Structures are given as C-alpha cells and as structure tokens.
Amino acid sequence: MTHCSGQAEVRRWPCQHQLEQRPPTGRFIRLLLLLLVAACLPGSPTRAFEIEAERLFGNPGAATRIRVLSTTDIAVFAPVLDGFIAARPDIAVSYVVASSQEVFTAIDREKASFDVVISSAMDLQMKLANDGRARPLPDGILAGRPAWARWRDTLVAVAQEPAVLLIAREALDGGLPVPRSRRDVIALLRDHADRFRGRIGTYDPKVSGAGYLFATQDARLSETFWRLAEVMGRLDTKLYCCSANMIEAMLSGELLLAYNVLGSYSRKDDLYRDKIILVEPEDFTVTLLRTALIPQEAQRPAEGGAFLAYLLSPAGQSLVLEAAGLPLIDPRVYAEKPHLRPIRLDPGLLAQLDSLTRQGFLDEWQAAMDQP
Amino acid sequence: MTTARIAPSLRRRLVIRLLAIAGILAVILFVAVRFSAETASETTLDAVLGVATASIADDLRSGESGARVSLPPETFSMLAAMGEERVFYRILIGETTLTGYADLPLPRDTPTAVAPVFYSRTYREADLRLAAVSRNLIIDGLPVTALVIVGQTREGQRVIAQHLANRAALLGLLVFLLAIPASLVAATSLLRPLDRLAEAMTRRGPRDLRPVRHPVPEELAPLIGALNSFIARLKSTLAQTETFIAEAAHHIRTPLATLRSEVELALRLAKDEPMRQRLRRLLRTVDEGSRSAGQLLDHATVLYRAEQQAFARVDLGQLARGLVDRYRTTADLKDIRLHLDKPAGLLVVSGDAVLLEAALRNLIDNAIKYSSEESDIHITLSATAEIATFRCLDQGRGLDGAVADDLRVRFQRGSNVEDVVGSGLGLTIVAEAVEAMGGSFRLEARPSGGTAAILSLPLAPAELRTSDQTSGPVALTAQDTP
Numbered sequence: 001m002t003h004c005s006g007q008a009e010v011r012r013w014p015c016q017h018q019l020e021q022r023p024p025t026g027r028f029i030r031l032l033l034l035l036l037v038a039a040c041l042p043g044s045p046t047r048a049f050e051i052e053a054e055r056l057f058g059n060p061g062a063a064t065r066i067r068v069l070s071t072t073d074i075a076v077f078a079p080v081l082d083g084f085i086a087a088r089p090d091i092a093v094s095y096v097v098a099s100s101q102e103v104f105t106a107i108d109r110e111k112a113s114f115d116v117v118i119s120s121a122m123d124l125q126m127k128l129a130n131d132g133r134a135r136p137l138p139d140g141i142l143a144g145r146p147a148w149a150r151w152r153d154t155l156v157a158v159a160q161e162p163a164v165l166l167i168a169r170e171a172l173d174g175g176l177p178v179p180r181s182r183r184d185v186i187a188l189l190r191d192h193a194d195r196f197r198g199r200i201g202t203y204d205p206k207v208s209g210a211g212y213l214f215a216t217q218d219a220r221l222s223e224t225f226w227r228l229a230e231v232m233g234r235l236d237t238k239l240y241c242c243s244a245n246m247i248e249a250m251l252s253g254e255l256l257l258a259y260n261v262l263g264s265y266s267r268k269d270d271l272y273r274d275k276i277i278l279v280e281p282e283d284f285t286v287t288l289l290r291t292a293l294i295p296q297e298a299q300r301p302a303e304g305g306a307f308l309a310y311l312l313s314p315a316g317q318s319l320v321l322e323a324a325g326l327p328l329i330d331p332r333v334y335a336e337k338p339h340l341r342p343i344r345l346d347p348g349l350l351a352q353l354d355s356l357t358r359q360g361f362l363d364e365w366q367a368a369m370d371q372p
Numbered sequence: 373m374t375t376a377r378i379a380p381s382l383r384r385r386l387v388i389r390l391l392a393i394a395g396i397l398a399v400i401l402f403v404a405v406r407f408s409a410e411t412a413s414e415t416t417l418d419a420v421l422g423v424a425t426a427s428i429a430d431d432l433r434s435g436e437s438g439a440r441v442s443l444p445p446e447t448f449s450m451l452a453a454m455g456e457e458r459v460f461y462r463i464l465i466g467e468t469t470l471t472g473y474a475d476l477p478l479p480r481d482t483p484t485a486v487a488p489v490f491y492s493r494t495y496r497e498a499d500l501r502l503a504a505v506s507r508n509l510i511i512d513g514l515p516v517t518a519l520v521i522v523g524q525t526r527e528g529q530r531v532i533a534q535h536l537a538n539r540a541a542l543l544g545l546l547v548f549l550l551a552i553p554a555s556l557v558a559a560t561s562l563l564r565p566l567d568r569l570a571e572a573m574t575r576r577g578p579r580d581l582r583p584v585r586h587p588v589p590e591e592l593a594p595l596i597g598a599l600n601s602f603i604a605r606l607k608s609t610l611a612q613t614e615t616f617i618a619e620a621a622h623h624i625r626t627p628l629a630t631l632r633s634e635v636e637l638a639l640r641l642a643k644d645e646p647m648r649q650r651l652r653r654l655l656r657t658v659d660e661g662s663r664s665a666g667q668l669l670d671h672a673t674v675l676y677r678a679e680q681q682a683f684a685r686v687d688l689g690q691l692a693r694g695l696v697d698r699y700r701t702t703a704d705l706k707d708i709r710l711h712l713d714k715p716a717g718l719l720v721v722s723g724d725a726v727l728l729e730a731a732l733r734n735l736i737d738n739a740i741k742y743s744s745e746e747s748d749i750h751i752t753l754s755a756t757a758e759i760a761t762f763r764c765l766d767q768g769r770g771l772d773g774a775v776a777d778d779l780r781v782r783f784q785r786g787s788n789v790e791d792v793v794g795s796g797l798g799l800t801i802v803a804e805a806v807e808a809m810g811g812s813f814r815l816e817a818r819p820s821g822g823t824a825a826i827l828s829l830p831l832a833p834a835e836l837r838t839s840d841q842t843s844g845p846v847a848l849t850a851q852d853t854p
Contacts, residue, residue, distance in 0.1 A: 130458045
C-alpha cells in the first residue's frame with residue numbers, strides 16, 4: 001500500500017512512479033491503480049507531525065527518490081547529502097527536518113513512509129527499534145561497527161556528539177583558571193555567585209529530549225550533577241530548548257556559562273572562538289550518539305540502506321567530520337579522550353523514557369532549580 | 373553340490389542395525405542437549421527476570437498524586453544484555469495501566485509479591501518471556517493491587533541453546549561416523565567363530581566324518597549338535613553299507629574258491645575239446661569274480677582306513693621294495709622286467725601303511741596286467757623339498773585316449789581291456805587311498821607308448837626338516853635294479 005503523505009512534490013511522486021512502472025494491462029491492474037489513487041487523495045491534507053524544513057537534493061528526475069527524516073539541520077547535513085548524490089546520481093534525497101519528538105511521532109503513530117530516520121534522541125530511537133518499528137538493516141552496514149555504536153541489527157550510530165561546557169572568556173577575568181570538571185564549575189559558581197547570577201544557561205529537560213537525556217545520564221554517572229543543579233538553580237539559571245539558542249546567547253554576552261551544549265554546533269563557527277572557551281569536563285563528558293534506522297514503512301529500504309552505507313563509509317564519515325562537524329564513530333576517539341562517555345545504546349534508555357520515571361526525575365530537577 | 377538359498381549377509385545386517393542404533397543415539401543426544409540447555413538457561417534467565425521485576429515492584433510507592441515509580445535503567449540494560457534483547461514492561465494499578473505498554477499481555481494466574489508468575493507470549497512479532505509480580509499499595513488511604521510485568525525476548529538464549537545443541541549434534545555425528553568402523557570391527561569379531569568353523573569344515577577331506585570338536589560360541593552349539601548328530605547318522609549308514617559289502621565279498625570268495633578247484637578238476641578230467649574250452653571260459657569267469665570280490669574287500673578296507681585317519685610315518689622306499697620283490701614272480705611269468713629306482717636314504721611320508729600298500733600294489737598289478745610280454749616296467753621314487761613322488765612307467769597298451777579321471781570312477785574300465793581280468797575298482801582304490809592321505813594321483817600317456825602312473829604324497833614333517841637341512845631336492849643317487 002502506497003502511503004502518500006509529506007510535502008506536495010514528494011507526495012505526487014510515488015503515485016506517478018507507480019503509474020509509469022506498471023502500465024495498465026488488465027482490469028485488475030486498473031482497479032488497483034484506482035485504489036492507489038484513492039489512497040493518495042485523502043492522505044494529503046492531514047499530517048499530524050510538524051516538519052521544520054525540507055529540501056530535495058539531487059536530480060528531481062532521478063530514477064529513485066528516498067525520503068530521509070532527520071533532526072539535523074539542513075545546513076549542517078547538506079555537505080553529506082551532496083556527497084551522496086554525487087556518488088549515486090541515480091538517487092535523489094528528499095531531506096525532511098523535524099524535532100526529535102516529531103520524528104518519533106511520525107514513525108511511531110503516523111507510520112509515515114520514510115526510508116531513513118536519523119535522530120539525536122537516542123531514547124526515542126531505541127524505543128522505535130525495541131518496539132519493532134525498525135527493519136533489519138541491509139547486510140554489510142553493521143559489519144565492523146563497534147558494539148557500542150549499534151543495537152541488534154536495526155539501529156546504528158552515524159555520529160557522536162559530546163555535551164560540552166561553554167564558558168565566556170570574560171567570565172574568567174581576573175586570572176581565574178578554566179574549570180576542568182564539574183567540581184571546578186561548582187567551585188567557580190559558588191565563589192563568584194554574583195558574576196554568574198542570571199547568566200547561566202542549560203537545556204530545559206522538560207522541553208528538550210536531548211536536555212533530558214543529558215541530565216539523566218549526568219545523574220546516572222555522578223552525584224555531582226545534583227549539587228551542580230542546586231548551585232545553578234540558586235543562580236537563576238535560564239533554560240533553553242536548543243543548543244543554537246544557548247550559543248546565540250553566549251555570543252551576545254547574555255550568558256557567561258552554558259552547560260551541556262552539543263559540541264558539534266559550537267565548533268562550526270570560528271568567530272566565537274575568541275569569546276568562548278569550550279570545555280569537555282574531565283570527570284566525564286556525556287557523548288550522544290546520533291542514530292539511524294530504516295522504519296517498517298520504508299518504501300525503498302534498499303536505497304535507504306545504500307544511503308546509510310555511504311554515511312558510514314570512509315568518504316561519508318570524513319564529510320560528517322569536516323563538513324558537518326560531527327565527530328566520527330571511532331573507538332580511537334575514546335583512547336585519546338578517555339573522559340568521553342558514550343550513552344549506552346540499549347533498552348536502559350527505555351527506563352528513562354517512561355513517563356512516570358521521567359516525571360519523577362523532572363520533579364527532582366524542578367526542586368533543584370527552584371532554590372529560594 | 374547344491375547351494376543353499378542366500379539370505380542377506382549377517383555382517384551387513386549387524387552393521388546396519390548397529391549404525392541405526394548409533395544414529396538414533398545421535399539424534400537423542402541432540403534433542404536432549406537442546407532441551408536441557410534451553411531448560412537450564414531459561415531457569416537462570418527467569419530468575420534474573422523475576423528479580424528485575426520484583427525490584428521494580430519494590431520501587432513502587434505512593435506519591436502525592438497516585439503511585440510513583442522510578443525505573444532503573446541498569447536493570448533494563450541487564451535484561452537486554454544477553455544477545456541484545458528487546459524489553460517491554462507494564463505497570464498496572466488495579467485494572468488501569470499506570471505506565472508502559474498498555475497492550476502487553478497479562479498473565480493467566482495472579483502472581484503474589486513473593487512468587488513471580490512467568491509466561492510466554494507473542495507480542496509485536498516477538499516471542500516474549502514475561503514475569504509478573506503483584507504488590508499491595510495504599511494510595512489515598514485505600515489499598516490497591518499493583519501489577520508489574522516485565523518481558524524480554526530470549527534470542528540470545530536461543531542462539532546459545534542452538535549452538536550447544538549443534539555441538540552435541542556434531543558430537544553425535546562424530547560418534548555415528550566412529551560407529552561405522554567400530555561396528556564393522558564388532559561384526560567381524562562376532563562372526564569370527566562362524567568363519568573359523570566354516571574354514572575348518574572346508575579343510576576337511578571328503579571322507580572325514582569325525583564329529584566337529586571345534587570350539588564354538590554358546591549360540592552355535594545347537595547347530596553343531598545337529599551337525600554332529602547328522603554326521604554320526606551318515607557315518608553309521610556308511611559303515612553299515614561298507615560292512616555289508618565286505619561281508620558279501622567275503623562270503624562270495626569262499627564258494628568261488630571251491631568252485632574254482634572243482635572247475636580245475638573237471639578240466640583235468642575232461643577229454644572232449646569243446647567241453648575243455650567251455651570249462652576254461654568258466655574258470656576265467658570264476659577268476660574274474662574272485663578278483664572282483666577281492667577288490668571289493670580291498671576297497672572297503674581302504675574306505676574304512678581312510679576314515680580312521682590313523683597316520684604314522686611310513687618309509688615309501690621300503691614299501692616299494694617289498695612290493696617289487698613280491699611281484700617279481702608274477703612279472704617273470706610274462707617275462708616282464710621290473711626296475712626300481714629309489715634314493716639312498718629314507719623317504720618317510722605321513723600316512724597309513726595299509727592304504728599306501730594297497731595303492732602301490734594296485735598300480736604295480738595294473739602295470740603288469742596291461743603290459744605285453746618281454747617289456748620293462750620302471751618304478752622310480754623321488755622327492756622334492758616337501759613332496760615324495762612314486763612313478764610307475766610301463767610299456768603297455770596305454771590309455772587309448774581315455775581320460776584318466778574317468779578310469780578312476782568305480783567299476784569303470786578302459787576300452788582296450790577285453791582280454792584282461794579286472795574289476796574296474798583298482799584305480800578307484802588308488803585315488804581314494806591317496807586322497808585320504810592328502811596326496812594326489814594322476815595317469816598320463818607316455819610319449820613312447822605305455823602309461824605313467826604318478827602318485828605324490830607330502831613328506832612327513834621330520835623328513836621335511838631333513839631336506840631343509842640338505843637344501844634342495846633329494847638327489848637320486850642309488851640305482852636299484854633287479
């Protein structure tokens with residue numbers, strides 16, 4: 001059954017393709033086509049999940065078109081997509097960006113037909129895979145992948161992103177040392193409470209999936225997290241939905257310290273290097289894995305697999321590193337930076353995704369934030 | 373000789389049955405290992421799953437707004453650790469799903485707080501093993517029952533159980549393969565007594581009617597018993613027949629002797645030439661009958677002694693010398709010259725002196741009988757490493773194209789013997805006597821006319837040793853001419 005939702009151009013295409021591929025040779029085929037058209041028509045006006053952006057890469061007349069649903073901005077991912085369509089001119093990529101929650105909704109409830117789903121929300125991706133919403137990946141993609149960068153044969157990590165600490169150079173005026181760990185940050189904030197009051201930012205775990213993931217991982221890994229949360233709460237910490245907003249606030253001078261920012265976005269812009277110091281906390285730096293899967297409703301799972309294979313190939317990975325600024329999936333990274341802690345890609349993530357557990361954690365968090 | 377109908381070979385039947393047993397055992401091993409591996413790992417994994425479920429149930433507590441729980445990520449990680457399993461859970465308060473997968477199947481039995489209920493269901497296209505634990509809570513002052521269900525796939529366990537079972541199957545197959553040569557060896561060794569018995573029976577001479585004394589397994593004892601009783605009956609029948617023939621021959625010989633003397637007397641008294649002619653013919657017929665009776669007696673003796681197989685060491689040279697001396701008178705009547713060539717030493721063979729004497733006597737007698745007057749008969753003895761050979765060469769009428777084997781049949785005589793008295797038993801006696809002693813006998817026509825009767829006998833073991841020491845055939849050094 002052809003599922004025809006999504007953007008106008010995308011929607012039109014599969015139906016057209018079906019017509020071309022199967023010339024009506026009999027009454028039965030005609031009846032089938034009628035049914036297909038009928039199925040296409042009511043699907044178009046409603047779309048329950050919200051998309052943020054969409055762009056078609058490659059030749060619009062290419063023989064095959066795959067649909068990629070991702071949480072990564074088009075600008076960040078464009079070089080990788082350009083690289084892929086250069087390597088496979090026969091495939092065009094329709095790249096749709098949505099928030100991680102919307103991505104999950106699209107696949108889990110809407111059963112939208114995407115061929116590849118890439119998301120930074122590991123827990124939601126894990127839930128999709130665990131609940132049987134993902135197809136087994138084609139052979140060869142998982143070969144040579146480290147065990148921590150994949151789960152079963154359905155989920156594979158395509159990039160990793162450390163959650164880092166950003167600190168403005170002006171915050172260290174007076175020869176203050178650069179904090180190297182959470183303990184240093186706590187000491188810095190306590191000793192210079194007036195300087196930092198109202199000028200600290202972090203993810204709002206209630207709003208941001210990544211923020212919740214980082215907070216729960218921090219809490220799992222160390223008790224210092226709650227002390228830090230209390231200190232930040234006392235200093236009227238501002239909560240943000242996204243890393244980009246935090247970086248903007250840092251650049252504008254509104255913030256002096258941003259905690260748990262996705263590092264990849266920070267490294268892209270050389271301009272703020274003068275203003276901002278990037279710190280990977282040495283006690284531990286939580287590393288998020290950007291994961292990809294092929295959903296059950298994929299129309300072109302083979303081509304989707306080809307796209308993933310390219311993404312994981314040396315050529316694709318070097319583009320991910322250089323152009324998109326995302327660190328590679330490479331065990332050597334951990335040898336050089338032993339403080340990096342990749343979030344474990346296993347059903348343990350499901351526990352934190354549980355609504356009651358989440359509520360309990362957020363209550364704790366709120367209590368830490370709302371300091372008298 | 374008729375061959376018995378051949379049923380499938382015992383060895384093949386044994387091998388097939390043993391192989392079938394080995395095959396069945398291999399399959400049983402595979403199934404048993406598969407089953408026990410699965411059971412063992414399921415018990416272990418159930419225990420882990422039960423504890424995990426119970427620990428989540430323990431964490432359930434009353435909060436300000438209903439029940440609260442904090443799911444431990446580590447527990448979920450552990451449940452999923454073996455083979456990257458999928459994990460599902462559901463927490464109910466009463467009938468209402470508090471959190472988790474609202475459609476996760478419920479257990480049939482109601483669990484208690486101490487004993488989890490385990491069950492298997494298919495959920496979201498996965499085979500799940502689930503554990504359910506119930507717990508009582510007080511929420512808003514009212515007691516409620518909470519039910520915690522945790523399910524996991526068991527693919528890793530299945531893979532390990534399959535792996536173990538495969539190894540067991542491989543082992544079973546190996547045992548099966550080893551069973552092939554083993555069962556062959558077993559079948560061969562089981563059938564060895566039978567083979568030995570068959571070999572012993574084959575080795576027996578045609579007249580060997582001793583009971584089978586060969587050691588046989590218990591299972592073959594009835595067969596051997598039946599065989600022995602059959603042999604005994606056969607032997608007694610044969611003995612009766614031979615005794616009857618000997619008695620008959622003996623009883624005929626005496627009246628024939630009387631008849632002969634009466635005919636001789638009548639011949640002397642008869643004046644009338646036609647009458648004398650008739651009486652001479654009668655005398656000749658009586659001689660023939662008397663000779664036949666003698667031969668029949670001889671033959672019976674040979675048969676009897678052949679059966680006794682009472683062999684001793686006999687010097688062939690001395691025996692031949694005695695016979696030649698005895699027949700010299702008879703030969704002289706026809707002006708036949710008897711020559712004996714024999715080696716200097718002893719020529720000891722293993723045999724029955726009476727049988728041997730009968731054989732040699734018949735050969736010499738035949739040679740004289742069928743030789744014309746004024747001819748030579750050469751009797752030579754020789755020996756190679758293992759065989760002693762007796763040759764009797766005459767210049768008589770020869771075989772006239774008759775096949776030697778035919779002449780050995782009882783009462784069969786050559787086609788050129790009408791003027792000579794004979795019974796047709798002579799060569800039969802020779803052949804039977806020689807065969808009883810493990811030797812061989814043949815008749816050949818000599819190129820120069822006449823017949824060569826050649827008789828070979830194995831040398832006695834002591835003689836064998838002697839000739840081994842002298843290395844090579846015994847040389848014919850001494851000439852012994854009359």
